[in-house]
Amino acid sequence: MHEEGPDMTDDQWLARRFEDDRPRLVAVAFRMLGSSGEAEDAVQEAWFRLAASDTERIVNLSGWLTTVVGRVCLDQLRRRRSRAEQPIPETGPEPTALPTLTGAPVDPESEAVMADSVGLALLVVLETLEPAERLAFVLHDMFGVPFDEIAQIVDRTPTAARKLASRARARVRGTGEPEHRDTARQRAVVEAFMSAAREGDFDALVSVLDPDVTLRTDAAGVGMILRGAATIAGGAVTFAAMATQAQLVLVDGRIGTVSSIAGQPLPTRVLVFTVEDGRITAMEGITDAARIRGMEMTLLAV
Structure with missing residues (x-):
C-alpha cells in the first residue's frame, strides 16, 4: 500500500x-x-x-x-x-x-x-x-x-x-438576479409544472423539467431519490389530485407547494423546487412533521 x-x-x-x-x-x-x-x-x-x-x-x-x-x-x-x-x-x-x-x-x-x-x-x-x-x-x-x-x-x-x-x-460577485425577478421566474416555471400535473400532460411536464432533474423524498422516514425527467413526469401524472389541492409558498427564497389532509391544521406535505435556466433541476418532498413545523413559509397570492 x-x-x-x-x-x-x-x-x-x-x-x-x-x-x-x-x-x-x-x-x-x-x-x-x-x-x-x-x-x-x-x-x-x-x-x-x-x-x-x-x-x-x-x-x-x-x-x-x-x-x-x-x-x-x-x-x-x-x-x-x-x-x-x-x-x-x-x-x-x-x-x-x-x-x-x-x-x-x-x-x-x-x-x-x-x-x-x-x-x-x-x-x-x-x-x-x-x-x-x-x-x-x-x-x-x-x-x-x-x-x-x-x-x-x-x-x-x-x-x-x-x-x-x-x-x-x-x-x-454581487451580479445575481434581483430577488423579486428571480422569484417571479421560478414561480412561472413551478406553476407550469403544477398545471401540467393537474392536467396529466406528460409532454408538458417533461418540457419544464431538466433532463437530469432529481426528486428527493423523506416518505416513511426513508430517503429516496428519483432521477430523470421522464421518471419524475410519469410519477407526477399520478399526483394530479395533490397538484389540484396544493398552494404556492415561498420557502427560503425558493418556490414550493404545500398540501394538507382534510382536518389537519398544518401542511402534511411540502414540495420545494430548484429552478435553473427556466427548468426545474431538483425537487424535495418533505412529509416529516417536525421539519415542516420548523420551516418558514410565506403563502403566495394567486
Whole structure:
C-alpha cells in the first residue's frame, strides 16, 4: 500500500497521510460551514470513515477524503437549513489559502477569489447560498475540484454541478438576479409544472423539467431519490389530485407547494423546487412533521 518507512505499519502510514491532508480538509470544511469547530468535527468524521474503510481500494486518498468531507459538510448544511440555523462567522484565526488540488495554473480571476476566500465578508455571502451551490463553489473555485467529482457528491450531472457553481459565483460577485425577478421566474416555471400535473400532460411536464432533474423524498422516514425527467413526469401524472389541492409558498427564497389532509391544521406535505435556466433541476418532498413545523413559509397570492 505504501513505500516509505519499511518499519511503518499501515495504520501509521494512513495516519501520517491523513495529517498531511488535514490542513487542506479543514480549509475546505471551514469555507463550507463558516465555523472552525464544525470544520474540525467534519474532518474528524472523515478520519472515522477512513479508519472503517477498505483503504486498499482507495486509489486517490486525497480525493477520497475531499469527497467525504464535502458530503459531511453538505449534510450538515442541509440539517442547519431545515432547522433554520445560521452560525455566526468567526473572526479569529482562519485557514490560509491553499493551492488547488489539481495543481493547475490559476487564472487572475480565480486568484482574486481565492485571495479573498478567508474574508469575513465572503463567509457572510456564502451563508446565503443553497448547500449544493456553496459546495460546488467552494470545491471548484477555491480548491480546483473537477465538476465530475463534485457531481457525485451533490447527486447531479457535471453540467448541473457547473451551473450550481456559476450561480454561486454570480451571487458572490454581487451580479445575481434581483430577488423579486428571480422569484417571479421560478414561480412561472413551478406553476407550469403544477398545471401540467393537474392536467396529466406528460409532454408538458417533461418540457419544464431538466433532463437530469432529481426528486428527493423523506416518505416513511426513508430517503429516496428519483432521477430523470421522464421518471419524475410519469410519477407526477399520478399526483394530479395533490397538484389540484396544493398552494404556492415561498420557502427560503425558493418556490414550493404545500398540501394538507382534510382536518389537519398544518401542511402534511411540502414540495420545494430548484429552478435553473427556466427548468426545474431538483425537487424535495418533505412529509416529516417536525421539519415542516420548523420551516418558514410565506403563502403566495394567486
